[in-house]
Amino acid sequence: MKLNHINLYSRDTEADRAMFERYFGLHTLVARGTTMAIMQDDDGLVLIVNRFEKKLDGFEYPRELDVLHIGFIQESREAVDALHARLTADGWEIPAAHNAHGAWCFYFRAKGGYFIEVTTSTPVHPAEAYRGHQQ
Template identity: 60%
Template sequence: MKLNHINLMSVDVAGDVAMFETYFGLRPLVMRGKALAVLQDDGGMVLVLNDFAKKRGAFTYPEDSDVHHIGFIQESREQVDALNARLKADGWDVPAPRDYHDAWTFYFKAKGGYFVEVATETKLRRVEATVAR
C-alpha cells in the first residue's frame, strides 16, 4: 500500500502554495481560486490544501502546538541549517534547529495555520509490542 495524498485545511491557500513551491519544490497541479490547491512532489505524493469555509466552521489549528504537522526530510544538518537560514532571511518566524528525537530539526507555522517540520532522518527503533486479543 502507498500513501496517495494528504489533505490539510489552510486559511491561506495561496500563501501556502507559494511556500511549498519556494522552499520544498512542490508544484501545483490544480488551483481552484483561493479555496483549493493540489500540489505534487517529485515522488508523486499529492498534497491538497483547502479552505472550504462552510466545512471548516469554527475549526482552527492549535496556537502553540506542533503536534499536528507535516515533515520534510533533509539529507544533512547543513541542509536543515541552510533552509532555516533561507526561511529566516525571507521573514519567516523560525526557531534555530536543535537535536530532537535523534534528528536535527525545527518546526515553523505555515500561513495556513498548521506546522511544518524540517529534519534530518530519524532512525526509528524497533519496539516490541504485544497486541491484546
C-alpha cells in the same frame, strides 16, 4: 499500498502554495482561486490545501506544534540549516533548529495555520521498535 495524498485546511491557500513551491519543491497541478491548491512532490504524493470555510464547523489548528504538523525530511543537518537560513532570510520568523529525539529539526507555522517540521531522519532505537501485539 502507498500514501496518495494529504488534504489540509489553509487560511491562505495562495501563500501556502507559493511556500511549498519555493522551499519544498512541490509543483502545482491545480489552483482554484483562493479556495484550493493541489500540488505534487517528486515522489507522486499529492498535497492539497483548501479553504472550505463553510465546512469547518469551528475547526481551529492546535497552538502547539507537536500536536499536528506535516514533516519534510532532509538528508543532513547542513540541509536543514540551509533551508532554515533561506526561510529566515525571506522574513519567516522561525525558532532555531535543534536536536529532538536524535534528529536535527525546526518547526514553523505556515500562513495557513498548521505547522511544518523540517528534519533529518529520526533513528528508531531497538527498544522502541514496534513488534506487534505482545501478550
